Amino acid sequence: MKNKQVLTSKTIENRFEVFRVVVAIAIAIAVALLLIFFTSKQPFEALYWFLLGPLKSLRNFGNVVQLFIPLTFAGLSIAVMFQCNQFNMAAEGAFFLGGLGAAIVAVKMTLPMGVHPVVAILVGAVLGAIVCAIPGIFKVKWGANEVVSSLMLNYIMLFLGTYVLQYVLLDPSAGYPASNQFPSTATLSVIIPKTGIHAGIILVAFLVVLVYLFMYKTKWGYAIRITGQNEKFAKYSGVGVGSTIILSQLVGGALAGAGGATQVLGMYTRFSWTSLPGYGFDGIIISILAKNNPAYVPLAAFFLAYLRIGADIMSRKTDIAPEVVAIVQALIILLVAAKMFLDKYKHRLIVKNSQEQLLQKEGA
């Protein structure tokens, strides 16, 4: 008898998930290449810069890592909220308000080096937590759909922030709507010379581990996961479903707020956001790619950052618009989110495996 390794259906499913994401990405990139060939007079050059541009210089690669930081924050934030089955889009507003809060602390408070950014980021986190908790509380108390209320809330945050910028923080001498310059005690220092990679990378790496442990190794994470999987089951088991939902939104919001604060302190010398930065929505893409698992969030965030920077370089060096990347993103999400994509193939794999197992059993 052939002694083939016996796979469980679960292993096949897990392997298949990876396979499916890879296929989705491959198809999306193939479409991008097609677009490049159709729209460009210099397709090979464009391709070269798109795929390899980020690796061409330390600076370029630094740009990828710089973008990776806020994307990871946003991805973690969304992952925690989505795990509780709450499609809270307020991460966007939380990110924005977190940045604003950090700017206020940076400009208005005098604190020693080292302490200053910590306080600023903490304030950003608290503000972010409050923002994301609002749709959660509305949902729990009054059954308001969190998608709608959080999307609306983002505008409230944007205009609240714009108001604060105009009337509280504005530095008239800047020449454009921006706050006063941050003192050097408040900004996050660059840790790799010749790039813009700042201390935020250390914080975010630490948070990835922390959030993973929180979600999979603590009782709170457990409560969030079972509430997200089956609210009725959680309730029946004695979990306080309402408070668990709010907890998950608080944690998610805090992550987004801290992300906004880190971004502002690490990348800019003044606060000048007058529109939503978009990272919160990027977080949704990342979280979906990562299957809402904090451990995979950095991979997805890196992938997206790489694509974005690649597209940027391509558009600077050639005649292609960076919007190509938007199409790639959309395709990947569509294919990953479509549960039935490649389902028939998966079914065939499982059928084959089960029949082999049956044969082996009978042979034995």
Place this chain on the structure above:
Amino acid sequence: MADNILVMENITKVYPNGFVANKNVNFSVKKGEIHALVGENGAGKSTLMKILFGVETSDTGRILLNGNEIKIDSPSGAIKYGIGMVHQHFMLAPSLTVAENMVMGIEPKKFCFIDFEKAIKMTQDVAKKYNFDIDPKAYVKDLPVGVKQKIEILKALLRGAQILILDEPTAVLTPQETSELFIQLKKLKEQGHTIIFISHKLREIKEICDRITILRNGRAVGEAEVSELSEQDISNKMVGRDVILKVEKEHATPQESVLKIRNLTVINQFGKESLKNVSFDVRKGQIFGIAGVEGNGQSEIAETVTGLRSHSKGLIEIKGVNIEKHTIRDIRNLKVSHVPEDRMTYGIAGEISIKDNIISDRYFKNEYNKHGMQDTKKINEEVDQCIKEYLVKCSGREQPIRMLSGGNIQKVVVAREFSSSPDLAVVNQPTRGIDVGATEFVRKRIVELRDEGTAVILISADLNEVMELSDSLIVMYDGEISAYFPDSKNVTEHELGEYMLGIKKMSPEEIGDAIYEK
């Protein structure tokens, strides 16, 4: 083979989760017979019938009707070939009339409007033809279960079904309704219809069926004349070993009351009193059965006692504690456990692991957490212990629970609820839809729990189960207790049926004896 109206040959079906539901099954039915299809749950009966009715497609094999190979890819395709199915859960629109339900999908038209007169006429004609007593203008929601089932059967007949598949038709019926159904099935048979009768109830099969096909683990393991087999033979073939159909238990020695219910009234979301003034005691070391046709207030009792639903009036006391303002967790902390009626909705979360499903009632306790983190070692040990002790067939504690069979899922639920050694266990439909082996196991655990001193409330639509397992029992009818039997041994099935249907009701004094501590 000439008299075989229907032959299914070499049917194999593998589900997306890898479960081989049917493996080279051969199944044939003769014209004009009632053919029993039996097997444990997960043996593949439902799958085989779903393939026949076009709900699922088989991976291999073919279907022959009157010797001609046919392809059935949808229920409407099946109906075209004269195959009709009555599902276990009725597929009727409750807010419509009988006639409207009957013609659904084949509505008679007058210009572009539905001809309701014609629909009523069609319903009357088919009812008359087959001797069914039915009011075409009644709304389905007002009708008892037995009548709904008749409508389902008539619906299939109206569409020209020659072969009728009945999926556990008696599961929801009272004994009286069942015997009425059997009379009608026999008449259908006389008129040349062929009936495939899926059931767990061996006695009914002996009573009504001509031939039988037995499935086990997805294979056909026997086909015979029913008269040639005894009930014991059938059950041996089904599970491949002797199943003790009787539950063995010592006489109960009930002690003080653990649960006290006084004048409990529940008003449901439609403003109807679904429980009216119900009072009883459940005592330590006693299995207290609640019998009744579903929807007569049994679920409301389970839900109010466990905190899933708030009660409107009356008192519930568990070990002397009034639970009115208590959360579900508070109640569980009084050592109350609950095996829910709807296990897939309340009992588990399908996507997560067996482990995560077992710890849901205790994960927050100090003994399972160390320095703010879950004590994985302790949790794993305990989960492995549960899997072993409750004989859960699985590939390990990390396997998503949805991949298990119904019986094994229920074992996980029971493991969680019973392993915490509860003082009060509310057990609702513990063996519904699970295989004979698992059923026997769960019943044994319930008796063991009682012997360890737990007060057990057993709610079951399975008459044999309540009668066999309970020490005392009440019967619910229309939200009230219609009978109380201090000793379940002194009750016959027929007697219970009468109280269940509301034909008889005991005096308030007799029912009042259900209160132990006056």
